Amino acid sequence: MKGALPHRAAQLLREAHRVVVLTGAGISAESGVPTFRDALTGLWARFDAQRLATAEAFHADPDLVWGWYEWRRTTVGRAEPNPGHVAIATIQARIPDTTVITQNVDDLHERSGTPAAIHLHGSLFTPRCVAAAAHPATLPSPDDHAAPPDEGGRIPPPRCASCGALVRPGVVWFGEPLPEAALTAAVEAATACDLLLTVGTSGTVYPAAEIPRIAARSGATVIQVNPEPTPLDRIAAVNLHGTAAQVLPTLVATAWAGTDDT
Ligand code: OAD
Numbered sequence: 539m540k541g542a543l544p545h546r547a548a549q550l551l552r553e554a555h556r557v558v559v560l561t562g563a564g565i566s567a568e569s570g571v572p573t574f575r576d577a578l579t580g581l582w583a584r585f586d587a588q589r590l591a592t593a594e595a596f597h598a599d600p601d602l603v604w605g606w607y608e609w610r611r612t613t614v615g616r617a618e619p620n621p622g623h624v625a626i627a628t629i630q631a632r633i634p635d636t637t638v639i640t641q642n643v644d645d646l647h648e649r650s651g652t653p654a655a656i657h658l659h660g661s662l663f664t665p666r667c668v669a670a671a672a673h674p675a676t677l678p679s680p681d682d683h684a685a686p687p688d689e690g691g692r693i694p695p696p697r698c699a700s701c702g703a704l705v706r707p708g709v710v711w712f713g714e715p716l717p718e719a720a721l722t723a724a725v726e727a728a729t730a731c732d733l734l735l736t737v738g739t740s741g742t743v744y745p746a747a748e749i750p751r752i753a754a755r756s757g758a759t760v761i762q763v764n765p766e767p768t769p770l771d772r773i774a775a776v777n778l779h780g781t782a783a784q785v786l787p788t789l790v791a792t793a794w795a796g797t798d799d800t
Contacts, residue, residue: 548792564738619650622782627651664708
């Protein structure tokens with residue numbers, strides 16, 4: 539981590555009562571899950587979002603799109619939460635009024651002890667019928683695949699058991715609205731918090747990128763963890779330039795140094 543130890547950030551965290559943690563792809567990078575916009579390794583540097591992450595793309599080539607999300611689900615299934623995820627679960631244990639909001643479609647917050655993270659962009663693990671949201675859909679078991687999905691591999695999506703329509707990934711695609719209940723809960727938490735910690739997001743995709751700005755406008759202090767500059771630098775009272783798995787455990791240890799169970 540560059541710069542001084544995060545003493546000011548640690549003090550702000552220790553003294554906070556209502557906390558929001560907003561995470562993006564960077565929190566899962568050290569678990570081996572690629573981000574979207576990092577040069578070379580980011581998914582959108584290697585794949586065409588318009589061919590993979592829109593309703594039109596699914597309509598045009600469902601096997602390509604379903605196969606790509608099955609590859610991503612397999613990648614996430616093999617990944618483990620990193621010390622950054624664990625530190626966020628520790629913050630929630632220390633400050634019970636902590637809301638974790640993520641743009642990520644993985645389940646690494648849940649697997650690190652944050653059971654009720656708000657998923658603004660849906661989840662790889664909640665597929666749904668393309669024709670009727672009320673029709674339940676189940677994921678194929680890994681055994682249903684002849685071979686583990688590869689990056690560009692096509693896999694036909696399953697059919698809805700109720701109506702026979704295609705099953706689509708449970709993620710938010712470009713041009714689609716965010717799940718209403720998740721967005722409402724996120725805005726409410728951002729409006730009411732006294733501290734917002736933003737971790738590993740480029741802060742460029744709206745409306746999620748509005749969440750830290752809502753918190754700042756409502757009087758909360760914003761702390762940012764990111765190795766790179768972002769548009770959120772301007773509203774952050776403290777910018778911790780480092781990776782999530784490096785910075786967050788240090789932040790938590792410093793905040794509660796000398797107390798019994800950190
Ligand atoms: P991005 O890929 O846009 O940004 C990832 C951020 O994480 C960048 O600012 C990196 O500098 C930072 N980063 C990289 N490694 C890190 C690490 N180890 N620790 C901390 N930070 C790190 O990802 P998001 O901001 O999450 O939406 O992208 C937002 C949305 O754009 C995604 O949810 C997705 C995408 O299109 C949909 O698919 C709807």
